[in-house]
Amino acid sequence: MSTDSTQKVAIVTGASRGIGKAIAEKLAKDGFLAALVARDEEKLSTVQKEIEAGGGVACTHVCDLAQRGAFGALIEQIFEEYGRIDVLVNNAGMTRDGLMLRMSDEDFDEVINVNLRSVFEGCRVAVRPMMRGRFGRIINITSVSGISGNAGQANYASSKAGLIGLTKTIAKEFGSKGITSNAIAPGFIETDMTAELGEEIRKGVEKTVPLRRYGQPEEIASAVSFLASDGGGYITGQVLVIDGGLTC
Numbered sequence: 300m301s302t303d304s305t306q307k308v309a310i311v312t313g314a315s316r317g318i319g320k321a322i323a324e325k326l327a328k329d330g331f332l333a334a335l336v337a338r339d340e341e342k343l344s345t346v347q348k349e350i351e352a353g354g355g356v357a358c359t360h361v362c363d364l365a366q367r368g369a370f371g372a373l374i375e376q377i378f379e380e381y382g383r384i385d386v387l388v389n390n391a392g393m394t395r396d397g398l399m400l401r402m403s404d405e406d407f408d409e410v411i412n413v414n415l416r417s418v419f420e421g422c423r424v425a426v427r428p429m430m431r432g433r434f435g436r437i438i439n440i441t442s443v444s445g446i447s448g449n450a451g452q453a454n455y456a457s458s459k460a461g462l463i464g465l466t467k468t469i470a471k472e473f474g475s476k477g478i479t480s481n482a483i484a485p486g487f488i489e490t491d492m493t494a495e496l497g498e499e500i501r502k503g504v505e506k507t508v509p510l511r512r513y514g515q516p517e518e519i520a521s522a523v524s525f526l527a528s529d530g531g532g533y534i535t536g537q538v539l540v541i542d543g544g545l546t547c
Contacts, residue, residue: 306356308381309527310334310374310425312364313391315342317490318440321516322388322523327355329524331386334377335359336370364391364417365409371424378428385432386527387425389418390440392458394492399453407454414458419465422480426473435478436527439466440519443486443542459484463538470536479535481526486542489513509544 309326313319315337327333327350335343335357343359350357362373378384392414395406422437429435444452445459462482469480487493487504493513496504505511522539525531540546 304382306330306332307385308332308334308377308383309386309388310336310377310384310421311388311390312336312362312370312421315339315346317492318485318488318516318519319388319390320346321520322390323357324350324353324355325517325520325524326386326388326527327357328353329528331527332381333357334381336362336373337391338363364413367412367416368420370417371420374421374424383432384425384428385434386436386438387421388438388440388523388527389421389462391417392440392442392455394452394455396451396455398451402453407457410454411458411461414455415461415465418462422465422469426469426476426478429478430473430476433477435473435476436531437466437469437478437480438523438526439463439480439482441466441482441484441538443484443540443546446484446538446540447546466538467536474535479526479532481531481534481536482538483519483522483526484538484540484542485514485519486540486545487513488519489515507545508542509547512543514541514543 309331311323314323314335323333337343340361347357347359395410439462441462442459444456448456466480466482
């Protein structure tokens with residue numbers, strides 16, 4: 300697959316469903332070539348077809364972020380193929396919930412590896428072509444759990460809090476090179492994961508949110524779109540909380 304060398308390239312992880320899918324679709328509408336990254340090739344293909352049916356451009360890349368070095372190698376491959384990387388959206392994540400006293404080392408390590416270490420590896424590779432182009436947008440999808448913590452999520456909350464620290468560090472290290480680095484912290488968003496909650500739990504959650512509803516993936520995508528745009532060029536090192544007022 301070839302693309303116009305002037306077309307900006309946006310890499311989106313976890314793009315096969317939910318928030319990642321919405322982000323990829325929005326960036327494609329904005330004119331980016333959307334490089335879709337996930338483990339499920341079939342679902343990625345479906346998203347690609349939907350984007351192309353809407354007039355956008357997308358490519359798919361199967362990658363297991365749990366494999367050390369895999370994501371960095373993939374970013375190098377994308378750069379070699381398209382000659383540029385303009386936006387990196389680190390959205391993919393996983394959970395292995397459990398109370399800390401019962402949480403195994405393996406469950407802790409696996410979540411940290413996927414949610415934090417792979418992001419570090421990807422950013423470390425992506426900033427090189429961004430520096431050469433004097434332009435880059437790194438957008439990390441963290442969580443309100445990384446801000447306030449959450450019982451039963453010592454691993455997940457730690458990984459998401461770590462993302463915030465990484466985001467701010469990247470902003471300080473690479474701001475002079477034209478690269479911005481920001482994080483978005485969603486609250487309860489309508490996805491496959493939240494759809495599995497029972498009706499009683501869902502209603503209980505909604506009562507704790509001042510806006511009295513779950514957020515939509517498209518609302519997260521709109522924020523990513525702005526941060527990736529020229530209009531977001533003077534915003535860096537920030538955490539944008541999109542939670543319907545849950546943590547206000």
